Amino acid sequence: MNSSDDDHDTSSRRSFLLSSGGWLSGAWIAAHLPGIAAAAHHAEQMPAEASGARLQFFSAEEAADVEALCSQIVPSGATPGAREAHAVYFIDRSLATYFAAMAPDYRGGLGEFQSHFLAANPGHAFGAASPQIQMAFLKTADRTPFFETTRMLTVLGMFSSPKYGGNFQGSGWKLMGFVDQHAFAPPFGYYDAQYQGFVPYAAEKPA
Amino acid sequence: MKERKFKANEAVDFVVVGSGAAGGVVARELSQAGFTVLVFEQGPRLEAADFEHDELKYFFLHGITNDGKHSPQSFRKRPGDTAQRVMGGFLPATYARLVGGSSTHYTANFWRCHAIDFNERSVLGAIPGTGFADWPISYQELEPYYTKVEWEVGVSGLAYASPFDPPRSKPYPMAPLPVKSSGVLLEQGARKLGLHPFPAPMAIASQSYRGRGPCVHCGFCMGFGCEARAKSSTLYTMIPEAEATGLCEIRSGSYVFHVDTNAQGRATGVHYFDLDKKQHFQPARAVVLSANGAETARLLLNSTSNRFPQGLANSSGLVGKYLMFNQGSGAQGIFEHELNEYKSVQVTRILHDFYDSDPKRGFYGGGGIDARINPQPAIWAMASGGDLPRWGADFKARLEAFPRAMASTGHSTSLPQEANSVSIDPVLKDAWGIPSIRVTYQDHPDDLAMAKFLQDRSYEILEAAGAQKIWRDAIEENTAGVHLLGTARMGNDAATSVVDKFHRTHDVRNLFLCDGSSFVTSGRGQPTMTIQALAFRAADHMARFAKRNEV
Numbered sequence: 001m002n003s004s005d006d007d008h009d010t011s012s013r014r015s016f017l018l019s020s021g022g023w024l025s026g027a028w029i030a031a032h033l034p035g036i037a038a039a040a041h042h043a044e045q046m047p048a049e050a051s052g053a054r055l056q057f058f059s060a061e062e063a064a065d066v067e068a069l070c071s072q073i074v075p076s077g078a079t080p081g082a083r084e085a086h087a088v089y090f091i092d093r094s095l096a097t098y099f100a101a102m103a104p105d106y107r108g109g110l111g112e113f114q115s116h117f118l119a120a121n122p123g124h125a126f127g128a129a130s131p132q133i134q135m136a137f138l139k140t141a142d143r144t145p146f147f148e149t150t151r152m153l154t155v156l157g158m159f160s161s162p163k164y165g166g167n168f169q170g171s172g173w174k175l176m177g178f179v180d181q182h183a184f185a186p187p188f189g190y191y192d193a194q195y196q197g198f199v200p201y202a203a204e205k206p207a
Numbered sequence: 208m209k210e211r212k213f214k215a216n217e218a219v220d221f222v223v224v225g226s227g228a229a230g231g232v233v234a235r236e237l238s239q240a241g242f243t244v245l246v247f248e249q250g251p252r253l254e255a256a257d258f259e260h261d262e263l264k265y266f267f268l269h270g271i272t273n274d275g276k277h278s279p280q281s282f283r284k285r286p287g288d289t290a291q292r293v294m295g296g297f298l299p300a301t302y303a304r305l306v307g308g309s310s311t312h313y314t315a316n317f318w319r320c321h322a323i324d325f326n327e328r329s330v331l332g333a334i335p336g337t338g339f340a341d342w343p344i345s346y347q348e349l350e351p352y353y354t355k356v357e358w359e360v361g362v363s364g365l366a367y368a369s370p371f372d373p374p375r376s377k378p379y380p381m382a383p384l385p386v387k388s389s390g391v392l393l394e395q396g397a398r399k400l401g402l403h404p405f406p407a408p409m410a411i412a413s414q415s416y417r418g419r420g421p422c423v424h425c426g427f428c429m430g431f432g433c434e435a436r437a438k439s440s441t442l443y444t445m446i447p448e449a450e451a452t453g454l455c456e457i458r459s460g461s462y463v464f465h466v467d468t469n470a471q472g473r474a475t476g477v478h479y480f481d482l483d484k485k486q487h488f489q490p491a492r493a494v495v496l497s498a499n500g501a502e503t504a505r506l507l508l509n510s511t512s513n514r515f516p517q518g519l520a521n522s523s524g525l526v527g528k529y530l531m532f533n534q535g536s537g538a539q540g541i542f543e544h545e546l547n548e549y550k551s552v553q554v555t556r557i558l559h560d561f562y563d564s565d566p567k568r569g570f571y572g573g574g575g576i577d578a579r580i581n582p583q584p585a586i587w588a589m590a591s592g593g594d595l596p597r598w599g600a601d602f603k604a605r606l607e608a609f610p611r612a613m614a615s616t617g618h619s620t621s622l623p624q625e626a627n628s629v630s631i632d633p634v635l636k637d638a639w640g641i642p643s644i645r646v647t648y649q650d651h652p653d654d655l656a657m658a659k660f661l662q663d664r665s666y667e668i669l670e671a672a673g674a675q676k677i678w679r680d681a682i683e684e685n686t687a688g689v690h691l692l693g694t695a696r697m698g699n700d701a702a703t704s705v706v707d708k709f710h711r712t713h714d715v716r717n718l719f720l721c722d723g724s725s726f727v728t729s730g731r732g733q734p735t736m737t738i739q740a741l742a743f744r745a746a747d748h749m750a751r752f753a754k755r756n757e758v
Contacts, residue, residue, distance in 0.1 A: 186387075198368065
């Protein structure tokens with residue numbers, strides 16, 4: 001709920017909906033998840049479009065900048081990145097539907113991100129700039145709530161069920177080595193395959 | 208199907224509010240004892256086929272948990288602060304809102320409390336500024352009921368494996384679940400350090416049990432409903448058995464908002480909303496609240512009357528007070544080979560070497576450590592603490608390390624502090640117009656110190672296990688909880704507790720409270736086993752009282 005304490009961007013002063021740090025620092029329980037997805041509407045489970053190409057919330061220009069940002073967060077390369085996973089289409093759809101409550105703030109944050117970028121790099125939109133320029137700019141802007149929100153949405157867009165419009169053809173899951181299957185059998189990994197069995201302790205209680 | 212449907216206004220012996228870990232047990236026990244039982248559940252009734260592998264829905268869109276959009280809550284750290292409505296994510300008091308309650312989405316770690324949990328105040332002495340107290344019952348009194356949980360609900364484990372385990376009258380009914388790589392690594396690392404890891408007791412079937420099949424290792428336990436009916440949720444265990452008596456109805460989609468009392472100060476029944484938000488009254492001979500440690504307190508505080516102006520059963524003023532969430536902390540490690548932790552149950556090895564409080568540490572507290580990971584990809588990918596890479600090629604490399612990662616996590620005590628509470632927000636109301644929950648919570652410094660202590664031990668265990676890279680984050684103060692404990696504490700003295708040792712409220716003879724609210728101290732972070740043992744014991748006494756016309 002609290003915004004970044006490491007401001008480079010006035011947008012972080014806004015009452016953004018997302019925490020920017022300490023995101024699920026460990027692995028224990030849901031209770032440690034800080035605020036996210038305020039007042040979200042229930043997921044409207046629209047069929048995933050194979051192309052994913054129709055924008056519902058962003059303008060084409062906005063989508064280009066957001067996609068470039070997603071692509072900096074999880075770059076393409078030998079393995080698929082956010083672009084191949086259609087993360088931007090997931091984000092677009094989520095802001096039009098179940099994350100609509102955060103959409104106005106998100107658009108505001110995007111506008112500030114764009115104007116800051118233009119002030120530093122006159123003449124080009126973020127999405128049209130070279131990856132090197134994008135990266136250099138992000139190093140000054142990667143602690144803002146807008147960035148954190150985009151990071152969160154990119155992750156959701158890459159690793160949520162493909163039915164939400166991202167994780168195209170399971171490319172996000174493939175990247176992480178996650179297999180969505182309804183049953184597995186042991187051994188599950190390298191170390192349990194080697195396990196020799198549980199050796200009981202001596203009967204007396206340790207000091 | 209003999210499933211009972213009571214007629215409108217048909218009086219029943221017992222109304223039970225809540226169908227979760229406690230309510231399900233109470234319903235089965237009372238109906239098997241021959242009483243008519245009507246269980247109210249505000250959420251829907253879902254079955255195994257309705258549950259999905261859908262991380263976005265279950266963790267980010269309130270798939271089966273309470274949703275602040277309809278059921279808002281507010282939060283503040285200290286009683287003097289103005290609470291703010293929590294607008295995002297998990298609510299301060301989070302629970303699963305469906306038949307089976309939080310036993311549907313729990314991780315199913317089923318640790319018994321140890322003897323020390325019940326008389327720790329006597330052993331250690333008072334802790335100034337807290338409500339640290341003994342329970343009015345002992346481990347010995349509860350032991351038969353722990354055994355009952357293991358056999359009736361269904362728990363897998365290895366008896367006598369931990370040298371720190373409390374005495375037990377019977378072994379587990381099922382062998383432990385197959386060990387995972389995280390369990391093997393925790394065991395290897397901990398043994399190197401002279402610790403005593405052992406197979407985790409889990410309320411998940413490792414073999415066919417009472418008509419349910421064994422776990423199929425799909426990995427979607429924590430936060431999800433079990434698609435294989437292997438998790439021993441009351442949805443699959445107690446509730447069908449209660450219905451099979453022909454004396455019990457589970458009325459889902461029915462939201463109880465007021466407990467009524469008459470001029471003699473007896474509970475007469477409950478008011479509830481149906482799915483169309485129409486109000487009804489359900490009469491009963493006795494009322495049991497098992498709505499969880501947040502909603503039970505809220506229901507009592509909202510059930511004011513001329514006779515009970517500060518809320519029902521609240522002559523002590525302690526309803527809602529002494530809320531305890533438990534603390535948690537951990538470290539994550541990356542190993543050379545694949546673990547594939549997204550497969551199978553969340554935990555297969557734990558250790559209790561640090562269970563007891565130790566004055567040498569310089570603070571109060573105790574807990575356990577387990578091996579686990581958040582098995583779902585998006586949540587794992589979002590972690591951003593410490594020096595974890597957050598974007599770019601380094602972040603992508605971390606994502607690709609997912610199959611080689613695990614966590615070692617600590618689960619520990621929360622001291623009972625009167626200022627930590629569930630109370631009624633002065634302005635906020637839910638979608639039914641009922642005043643909302645306000646949570647006031649700040650961890651005791653000792654709770655944070657214990658969490659840090661266990662995090663350091665987790666770090667050492669991962670190191671000893673050969674992790675190539677280890678991360679850990681700052682210990683954070685709780686601003687939300689899923690363990691909702693202590694808000695109607697048990698005790699022998701009506702001035703310092705809400706229910707007696709039989710879970711009967713001191714103030715209202717035919718009103719019983721049984722869920723996490725009854726806890727006097729927090730245990731070590733895995734409360735459901737004890738909630739269910741208490742429920743079996745409470746139901747025994749309720750049936751005894753009812754048979755003697757003493758309710």
